[in-house]
Amino acid sequence: xxxxxxxxxxxxxxxxxxxxxxxxxxxxxxxxxxxxxxxxxxxxxxxxxxxxxxxxxxxxxxxxxxxxxxxxxxxxxxxxxxxxxxxxxxxxxxxxxxxxxxxxxxxxxxxxxxxxxxxxxxxxxxxxxxxxxxxxxxxxxxxxxxxxxxxxxxxxxxxxxxxxxxxxxxxxxxxxxxxxxxxxxxxxxxxxxxxxxxxxxxxxxxxxxxxxxxxxxxxxxxxxxxxxxxxxxxxxxxxxxxxxxxxxxxxxxxxxxxxxxxxxxxxxxxxxxxxxxxxxxxxxxxxxxxxxxxxxxxxxxxxxxxxxxxxxxxxxxxxxxxxxxxxxxxxxxxxxxx
Numbered sequence: 001x002x003x004x005x006x007x008x009x010x011x012x013x014x015x016x017x018x019x020x021x022x023x024x025x026x027x028x029x030x031x032x033x034x035x036x037x038x039x040x041x042x043x044x045x046x047x048x049x050x051x052x053x054x055x056x057x058x059x060x061x062x063x064x065x066x067x068x069x070x071x072x073x074x075x076x077x078x079x080x081x082x083x084x085x086x087x088x089x090x091x092x093x094x095x096x097x098x099x100x101x102x103x104x105x106x107x108x109x110x111x112x113x114x115x116x117x118x119x120x121x122x123x124x125x126x127x128x129x130x131x132x133x134x135x136x137x138x139x140x141x142x143x144x145x146x147x148x149x150x151x152x153x154x155x156x157x158x159x160x161x162x163x164x165x166x167x168x169x170x171x172x173x174x175x176x177x178x179x180x181x182x183x184x185x186x187x188x189x190x191x192x193x194x195x196x197x198x199x200x201x202x203x204x205x206x207x208x209x210x211x212x213x214x215x216x217x218x219x220x221x222x223x224x225x226x227x228x229x230x231x232x233x234x235x236x237x238x239x240x241x242x243x244x245x246x247x248x249x250x251x252x253x254x255x256x257x258x259x260x261x262x263x264x265x266x267x268x269x270x271x272x273x274x275x276x277x278x279x280x281x282x283x284x285x286x287x288x289x290x291x292x293x294x295x296x297x298x299x300x301x302x303x304x305x306x307x308x309x310x311x312x313x314x315x316x317x318x319x320x321x322x323x324x325x326x327x328x329x330x331x332x333x334x335x336x337x338x
Contacts, residue, residue, distance in 0.1 A: 005155040005163070008232065009197065011245035012139035015158075017102050023247050024103050024137075037238070038133055039217070039270070039315050040078045043305030047082025049277040050130055053332060054083065057128045057213050058091055060328040067094050068127035068212070070120060072205055073134030074099035076106045080113050098125070120208040129205060129214040135255045136218050138201045140193045142232055142253075143168050143176065149184030151176060151192075160244035172196060179259040180226050189228035195256040202260040202321075211326035217270060219254040220319030227254070257319045265323040268333065271316035274309055276333040281307030 016023045039046040058067050071080050080097045087095065097113045098120060099105075105115035142154040146164055151173070153165040168176060172194045176182065180192040206214045221227060234241040234249035243251050257267055274280075283303050288295060310316040324330045 003158045005157055005165075007153055007165070008142040008156055008245070009139045009194075011156050011158070012251045015245035015247045015251060016137060016139070018247065021247050023250055026247070027104065038075075039309055039318075040075075040082065040132060042308050042315065043302075044082055044086070045279050045302065045305055046274075046309055047079055048086040049274050049279050050079065050128075051083045051086035052277045053213070053215070054087070054095075054128045055091055056332045057329055058094075060332065061126055061211060062328075063094075064126055065094060066096055066126075067091065068096045068098055068120075068125035068129075070098045070100060070125060070127070070129040070205075070208065072100045072119070072129065072131035073137065074101040074115075076103075077101075077109045077113055077115075079130070079132060081110055084110060084112065096125070096127075119205055122204075122207045123210045125208060126211045127209075128212055129209055131202075131205060131214075131216045131218075133218055135198045135202060135216055135257075135260065136252045137250070138198045139251075140195060140197055140253060141172065142191065142193055142230060143172075143182065144191045145182050145184065151182050154191075156245060158244075158246045160242060160246075168194070175199075175259070179223055179256055189226055189230070191228070191230040192226065193230055193232060193253045193256075195259050198255060199260050203262070206262065206323050206325060209325040211328060212324075213329040213332060214323045214325065216255075216257065216260065216321040217273075217318050218257065218321075219252070220257040220321075221254050222258050223256070226256075255319070257321045261321055262323050264330075265321055266333070268320050268322070269312065269316060270318040270320055271310040271312050273320045273322075273333055274306075274316070279306050279309060281310055 017025055077099055080099055099113055099115050100119055102117055143151045144154050146152050151168045153168055154162050155165040156162050175194055175196040182189050182192050231254040232243050234243040234251055236249040241249050281303050
C-alpha cells in the first residue's frame with residue numbers, strides 16, 4: 001500500500017478492493033462474515049424473509065419464465081444460498097441467482113449461482129435486486145470544516161494519518177449543501193461523508209431491472225439527524241477499530257439513504273420490513289414446553305434470532321430503501337393478500 005496523501009474515497013477503494021491486496025479481494029480471506037455480524041449470518045430467517053419477498057415479486061410479475069435474484073455485494077454467497085434453500089421448488093426452478101461481488105468466486109458454491117464482478121446490463125433482468133450492507137462499502141470522500149467553517153476534503157495516508165486538503169467544490173459541494181450541510185453554525189456538524197457516489201451506484205443498480213423491486217438494507221441516517229462528526233469507522237475480527245486504509249480492516253460509513261432514494265422509493269426500518277415479511281420475535285407459549293420440550297427449545301431459538309434481527313437498537317434499526325421498477329411491484333411490504 002502506498003503511503004501518499006489522497007482523499008478517503010481513493011484510499012478506501014484501494015484498501016478494500018485493490019487487486020490481490022484489498023480487504024475484500026485478498027485471496028483466501030473469510031469475507032465480511034469473518035469480521036462483522038450481518039443479518040444473513042444471524043439466522044436463516046433473514047434469507048427466508050428475502051425468499052418471501054421474492055415470491056411476492058414473482059407473483060406481482062405474473063410468474064415469469066425466468067426470475068432474477070441479483071445479490072449486490074454478495075460476500076461469499078451466503079444470502080443466495082439461503083434463499084435457494086428457502087424457496088418453493090416451482091420458484092427455484094425458474095430462478096436465475098446472480099451474485100455481484102468483486103472478490104473471486106468461493107469454492108463449493110452452488111453451481112446454479114452465477115458469479116459476476118459487475119452489475120447486469122441496464123434493463124436486462126426482471127425480479128428482485130437485493131443489496132445487503134453494500135452501499136456502506138461504496139467508497140466516499142470525507143470533509144471537515146476548518147477554523148473558518150469552510151468544508152475541506154480530508155486527505156489521508158495508508159497509516160491513517162489525516163490532514164485537510166482543498167475546499168469542496170462543484171457537484172460535491174452541491175450535494176453537501178442539499179443533503180449534509182456542515183459549517184460554523186452550531187446546529188451543523190463539523191465532519192461529513194459525501195454520499196454522491198452512493199447515489200450514483202444505487203441508481204445504476206436500480207437501472208439493471210426491467211421490472212421488479214430493488215432493495216438496499218444498510219446502516220443509515222436521515223438529513224434531519226446527520227451525525228455531527230461523521231460515521232467513518234473500521235471493523236476487524238468482530239471489533240470496531242480505527243479506520244486505517246492499509247487493507248487490514250473493513251472501512252465503512254453509514255448511508256444517506258434519503259439522498260439515494262428515487263421518486264417512487266419507500267424508506268422503512270428493517271424491523272418494519274421483516275415484520276411485514278412474517279419475522280417476529282414472539283416467545284413460544286410455555287404450554288409447548290410441557291407438551292413438546294424439544295419443539296419449545298427450537299421455537300425459543302427462532303424467537304431469539306427474530307428478536308435480534310428486529311431489535312430497533314441493533315439490526316432492526318437498519319434502513320431499508322425499497323424501490324419498485326415498473327408498475328407491478330408496489331406495496332409489497334404492506335399487508336399482503338397475494
